[in-house]
Amino acid sequence: MNTTQAPQDAAQQKLEELRRSIDNIDAALIYMLAERFRHTQAVGKLKAANNMPPADPAREARQVTRLRELACTAQLDPDFAEKFLAFIIREVIRHHEAFAREGR
Amino acid sequence: MNTTQAPQDAAQQKLEELRRSIDNIDAALIYMLAERFRHTQAVGKLKAANNMPPADPAREARQVTRLRELACTAQLDPDFAEKFLAFIIREVIRHHEAFAREGR
Numbered sequence: 001m002n003t004t005q006a007p008q009d010a011a012q013q014k015l016e017e018l019r020r021s022i023d024n025i026d027a028a029l030i031y032m033l034a035e036r037f038r039h040t041q042a043v044g045k046l047k048a049a050n051n052m053p054p055a056d057p058a059r060e061a062r063q064v065t066r067l068r069e070l071a072c073t074a075q076l077d078p079d080f081a082e083k084f085l086a087f088i089i090r091e092v093i094r095h096h097e098a099f100a101r102e103g104r
Numbered sequence: 105m106n107t108t109q110a111p112q113d114a115a116q117q118k119l120e121e122l123r124r125s126i127d128n129i130d131a132a133l134i135y136m137l138a139e140r141f142r143h144t145q146a147v148g149k150l151k152a153a154n155n156m157p158p159a160d161p162a163r164e165a166r167q168v169t170r171l172r173e174l175a176c177t178a179q180l181d182p183d184f185a186e187k188f189l190a191f192i193i194r195e196v197i198r199h200h201e202a203f204a205r206e207g208r
Binding site for chain 2: 012014015021025026027029031032033034035036038046049059063066067070071074076080084087091
């Protein structure tokens with residue numbers, strides 16, 4: 001091993017450690033997202049069975065405010081948190097539309 | 105209370121219960137995302153300090169494969185899991201670009 005190799009090896013090792021943590025966090029995110037969609041699908045079925053309106057703009061506005069506040073506490077960019085919620089809600093709407101097309 | 109009101113009240117109560125779980129899951133997601141970005145920011149700094157290439161297409165390909173497999177296990181749409189990873193990576197790149205603009 002030459003003298004320039006050692007710091008590069010140390011950096012590579014540190015990189016792999018960080019990536020292992022990122023991989024664990026990603027697994028947690030995937031499982032939490034799966035659980036979230038299980039719940040929103042239950043909401044969709046409940047609303048359809050009880051003739052409740054599919055969209056609820058007041059609920060969405062409260063969610064945005066709350067997630068932005070949580071993001072600030074967690075030192076996450078609140079704009080990103082809002083974009084993330086919009087990304088998730090687009091998928092929920094896609095599920096609900098597919099569910100409606102299948103004749104419920 | 106009339107006879108049609110009771111089932112609607114029960115449905116509203118069930119909806120509120122589901123929403124409380126969704127709110128808890130969202131808080132967990134926000135905190136996990138904050139932790140993920142703390143780690144990717146550490147990766148960005150490490151790479152910049154050690155002249156390592158910022159992008160790693162082989163790593164990204166492995167992440168896509170792994171997250172799609174995890175999604176199948178969790179009964180989450182694997183296409184959504186892949187879209188989610190792409191969404192997160194776009195934000196990571198945005199952070200790295202901002203970091204580079206600030207002169208590191």
